Amino acid sequence: MRERLLEAAMALAAEQGFETCGLREIAARARVSPAMIAYYFGGREGLVEALYARAFERVSRRTRDFLERPDFSQREDGLGTLVRLYVAALTAEPWLPRLIASELLAHGASPLRSRLFGDLTRGPLMAMIGWLEAEQRAGRLRGDVDARQMAISVAGLCIFPFLIQPIVGDALGMGTGAAFAEALVAHAEQILVDGLLVRAERDAR
Amino acid sequence: MRERLLEAAMALAAEQGFETCGLREIAARARVSPAMIAYYFGGREGLVEALYARAFERVSRRTRDFLERPDFSQREDGLGTLVRLYVAALTAEPWLPRLIASELLAHGASPLRSRLFGDLTRGPLMAMIGWLEAEQRAGRLRGDVDARQMAISVAGLCIFPFLIQPIVGDALGMGTGAAFAEALVAHAEQILVDGLLVRAERDAR
DNA sequence: GCAAGAATCGAACGACCGTTTAATTATCTC
DNA sequence: GAGATAATTAAACGGTCGTTCGATTCTTGC
Numbered sequence: 001m002r003e004r005l006l007e008a009a010m011a012l013a014a015e016q017g018f019e020t021c022g023l024r025e026i027a028a029r030a031r032v033s034p035a036m037i038a039y040y041f042g043g044r045e046g047l048v049e050a051l052y053a054r055a056f057e058r059v060s061r062r063t064r065d066f067l068e069r070p071d072f073s074q075r076e077d078g079l080g081t082l083v084r085l086y087v088a089a090l091t092a093e094p095w096l097p098r099l100i101a102s103e104l105l106a107h108g109a110s111p112l113r114s115r116l117f118g119d120l121t122r123g124p125l126m127a128m129i130g131w132l133e134a135e136q137r138a139g140r141l142r143g144d145v146d147a148r149q150m151a152i153s154v155a156g157l158c159i160f161p162f163l164i165q166p167i168v169g170d171a172l173g174m175g176t177g178a179a180f181a182e183a184l185v186a187h188a189e190q191i192l193v194d195g196l197l198v199r200a201e202r203d204a205r
Numbered sequence: 206m207r208e209r210l211l212e213a214a215m216a217l218a219a220e221q222g223f224e225t226c227g228l229r230e231i232a233a234r235a236r237v238s239p240a241m242i243a244y245y246f247g248g249r250e251g252l253v254e255a256l257y258a259r260a261f262e263r264v265s266r267r268t269r270d271f272l273e274r275p276d277f278s279q280r281e282d283g284l285g286t287l288v289r290l291y292v293a294a295l296t297a298e299p300w301l302p303r304l305i306a307s308e309l310l311a312h313g314a315s316p317l318r319s320r321l322f323g324d325l326t327r328g329p330l331m332a333m334i335g336w337l338e339a340e341q342r343a344g345r346l347r348g349d350v351d352a353r354q355m356a357i358s359v360a361g362l363c364i365f366p367f368l369i370q371p372i373v374g375d376a377l378g379m380g381t382g383a384a385f386a387e388a389l390v391a392h393a394e395q396i397l398v399d400g401l402l403v404r405a406e407r408d409a410r
Numbered sequence: 411g412c413a414a415g416a417a418t419c420g421a422a423c424g425a426c427c428g429t430t431t432a433a434t435t436a437t438c439t440c
Numbered sequence: 441g442a443g444a445t446a447a448t449t450a451a452a453c454g455g456t457c458g459t460t461c462g463a464t465t466c467t468t469g470c
Contacts, residue, residue: 001417019225023458033419038459101306101368121373142399148377149392152366160361163306168326172353187354191396194347206447228428238449243429 002040004030009051014095018048019102052116055096056123062089063124067131078135079154080189082128086158087188091181097162125151157188207245209235211259214252219300223253224307257321260301261328267294268329272336283340284359285394287333291363292393296386302367330356362393 008029012021023044027034041047066085090097100120132147141150161184165174174180213234217226228249232239246252271290295302305325334356340346346355366389370379379385 022456024456034458035419035460036417039417044458117372122376125373145392145395146388148379149388152369152377152379153362153392153396155369156361156365157358160365161357164357167322168330171327172357174353174357183351183354187350187358190350191358227426229426239428240430240449241447244447249428 001030001032001036005032005037005040005047006050006054009047010093010095013051013099013102017098017102018051018095023047049116051099052120055093055099056116056120058093059089059096059120059124063127067127077189078131078140079192080185082131082154083158083188083192084185086155087181087185090159090162091178094162097159101163125155128154154188154192157191158184206235206237206241210237210242210245210252211255214256215300218256218304218307222303222307223256223300228252254321256304257325260298260304261321261325263298264294264301264325264329268332272332282394283336283345284397285390287336287359288363288393288397289390291360292386292390295364295367296383299367302364306368330360333359359393359397362396363389 005026009018009026012018012026012029023037024034026047027037030036037044037047041050062085066081100117129147129151132141132150135141136143136147161174161180165176165180168174169176169180175183210231214223214231217223217231217234228242229239231252232242235241242249242252246255267290271286305322334352337346337352337355341348341352366379366385370381370385373379374381374385380388
């Protein structure tokens with residue numbers, strides 16, 4: 001039952017954002033009385049904490065798997081692998097960007113959610129920055145760009161399309177599901193590797 | 206008085222997002238009774254419509270000024286100019302990304318706000334796509350990348366940092382105000398022009 | 411089969427929100 | 441200066457929200 005409530009909350013968070021939907025709606029989705037949320041999670045605060053904890057655990061595991069993979073630092077397309085990691089994580093948890101965006105907009109950060117948010121950003125995000133800096137030292141990434149801004153740009157290139165897809169996806173023919181993810185990976189990789197300008201040596205390839 | 210209410214609403218929207226703050230809070234910021242909002246705007250719906258109309262007018266004007274500038278299509282750094290346009294617009298209206306993100310997350314789009322949102326995206330956004338396609342035809346931008354995805358990526362590179370700056374800005378030393386904007390412009394331009402990989406011919410410059 | 415405990419529910423509570431209304435104050439017109 | 445109109449307010453209304461509570465149903469160990 002606890003599980004069914006979490007799934008309903010995630011589904012609704014993916015569809016319309018978590019902050020905008022009430023506990024009665026979540027409970028109805030799980031075909032259960034709203035009192036069950038208080039029973040299992042102690043209240044709304046406990047439910048969002050449980051959602052965060054789950055998201056943090058999944059994202060951390062994905063990041064760890066990526067960074068600890070023995071061959072990742074020797075590969076040529078480390079950047080592409082990083083992009084694929086981002087997009088795969090967001091495809092697996094499509095509710096995550098909207099949930100984060102909701103909390104990002106909410107004011108009066110409670111100690112609990114700010115702690116979890118700090119974990120989420122400082123953990124995986126700082127690990128990414130560390131990896132980017134190592135790639136710079138190894139001479140595979142340009143050294144004249146700040147690694148922290150690299151991390152923000154990579155994240156933005158991968159996350160932003162997920163945020164606007166529900167709004168302008170149809171008008172722009174962005175597609176959905178696997179097709180959307182594949183096009184996004186290919187495109188982000190193109191930009192990060194080569195930029196957008198016409199270049200003689202690329203055309204000559 | 207109408208003006209003071211709009212300014213208070215924009216200030217609060219920039220600080221904490223529009224959806225999360227109540228009419229009583231906006232009215233208190235303007236040192237006025239909450240009933241004045243109903244008096245001048247007819248209700249919350251009217252207030253957000255007035256905010257949108259103002260944002261749409263400003264952004265449209267900026268976009269038009271850019272696209273109609275006689276020399277823009279002949280310049281070498283059109284892409285850099287485009288980035289600068291984005292960042293300048295967002296710096297001038299820092300409440301805009303958060304307001305848009307709020308509406309993006311709200312469910313049950315009312316006809317009024319969906320109309321305004323459609324204007325905002327289809328107008329300036331499609332103009333951008335048109336310009337990018339023209340640059341492709343002119344041979345200045347790569348032709349093997351979809352122009353619509355280019356537009357999304359450029360927008361993401363410029364908008365995403367504004368969204369996360371209030372959250373991780375301190376931890377990442379992103380700075381604020383003009384310094385933040387300048388670093389963002391320079392960095393986005395670097396990525397879009399050259400990508401992130403180390404390239405022999407750039408190092409040889 | 412039957413107590414005991416967990417699980418679940420419907421209904422109600424208090425707080426907050428956007429809105430309305432009736433009354434009061436300010437401003438302008440002649 | 442008086443009367444009409446505009447501007448502004450405090451208070452109350454109805455609705456929704458998260459939460460609580462007492463009662464009811466289900467499960468389980470014996």
